[in-house]
Amino acid sequence: MEFIYYFGDVFTPLSFMLLLGGTIGGLILGATPGLSPTMAVALLIPFTFQLEAVQGLILLGAAYTSTVAGGAVSAILLKIPGAPANIATTLDGHAMAKKGQGARALQLSFLSSAVGGVLGVLLLIFLTPLLATWALAFGPSHLFWLAILGVTVIGTLDSASVVKGLLSGCIGLWLATIGFDDVMGAQRFIFHPSLGGGINIIAALIGLFAIPQVLTMFAKGRHDNGAEVIEVQRHSVFAAMRELTTRVRALSIGTTIGAVIGLIPGVGGQIAGLVAYDQTKKFSSEKEKFGTGHSEGVIAAEAANNAMVGPSLVPLLTLSIPGSPTAAVLLGGLLIHGIFPGSDLFDNHPDVAWTFINSMLIGQILMCVFGLYVAGLAARVAQVPQSVMAAIVLALSVFGAYSVQGSMGDVYIMACLGIGMYFLERFGFSAAPLVLGLILGPIAESNFVQGGMIADATVGRASYFLTGGLNMLLISVVLASIAYSAWMELRHRRYTTKEEAYA
């Protein structure tokens, strides 16, 4: 129950202001189609440089939580999901809004998001210390395999093609080796002076997530969103609360599925929302009402996509393995402050770890309260033409990348990676495994080198890396994730593009 001691730290004036600002800003950003939670968090990282580690994380955590919930606003009022996680919300949420029940849909959406989110964070609170203690048993060979596991799981589960997903991960791991070698000081792959210091993670994250989105908006040409905001009529919040208590089945299915899916690295919020929607429909006595504006559809989808936020941070905070692209960006936010997740975080920086986690708990409540007030404004912002949004994101990317180290080299790297990633995505590659490769590459390499030294002095490399219970378990999981995804791909070609998957 250590987390209780750090609750007060969330309520210091600056921390609470950041939590509030991150929540309200996240709700508005989340409602904006094209601005994914990952991109929003990546663009916010430069704003945390001047903050203390814990304050920076509070801002990023609040933005992460509320962008997922904010996406429901445009899903309900515009029929455009603010993020992939809100696709399932569109199915019944927009139908409710068209029937004049927009306010009710929004209230149910934020209330179920808050319930799912709070339970997800509670799971994070109780699971994280247990796993962090377990992580102490990990030696260099285990950490090496864990890093490889992080890349392969996301590579195989997040991509339309297993081979292209793994290849994206390899590209990321290779990019991580660019620069000077830590042990020998040798130059590796320095094709241009800008690469001398290696690839800066933050500049890379901004480029890989923001620039492809800018180019996607350009590729749509000169047109507006074509979306009309549906006006909402007043509806009692207490009536929505009462309704939620009568829809406990949908709420519990959504929350349970979201929390379980959140724990599996690589499976995103959109899967959580869609699976929860599907299962709630199966167990519902009013199956035929789904898709026509049934509140259970909204409740299940929103409870699920917010319930997965907390658990998706469990592998990150305990084992340094980000469970999702947004968690990978948060890892970048931790590393720039010199904090390494795992036992180091809980033993040496418990104030940072627990204040951050507590802030996510408080953030869920704030998100629910302010979501209802900000929804109207957020829906208007969502109507901003994509041209304006593209130009804003482009400029923020340039300033964000430059402000990391005050170097034009970072801007060039950001631009090259971003433009390259756009074309790679069009050929079926995925940014998430590439980012994980880039972030986990140094962890994998340092443990590979360290483990190699221990192995040379003891049992030899093959025995050290390939035998032992934990090594075998991790290798089995790596192979199983690859084999399962390959089998699924061969049996049912899952989809050929992400757009198709969402459809």
Place this chain on the structure above:
Amino acid sequence: MNRSQHVVGSGLVFAVGILVTWISFTQQPAQAFLFPRLIATVFVVLAGWTFGKAVMGLSKVGNGVSAAMFLNMLPGLIVMVVYLFWGAGALGFYTATALAFFVLLSIYDPAPHDEPRTWVSRAVITAGFVAVMYGLFSELLNVYTPKEILF
């Protein structure tokens, strides 16, 4: 997507894979390239597999870039490249941002081009946005950006 796009895309990735593998196995000191060798081997095998599938017409994932998409994107891409690789450094961040922002709005804004009112609105939005960026980065975050022309 047509087969040639798959071949070109995966061919470029395969070429990078070969280059990385060649450098990893030829550069010294070998100890520093141990991990890159491991990665490069897997990289080149997977890239070769992908390229082989593309050549045989078996690539299914990814829908490439259609001519219409590319033509829509091209002006923005050119403005972006000029802004990022030359403008920001040579003109100064805020001047280049103002110019790039205004040009991008002019190209992609769905509002009509023949009404003076829309041009005034684009100019006002640009000025407002640059002022916000200046306030955020220069005043609040103290980020010192290259200042070549004006600011």
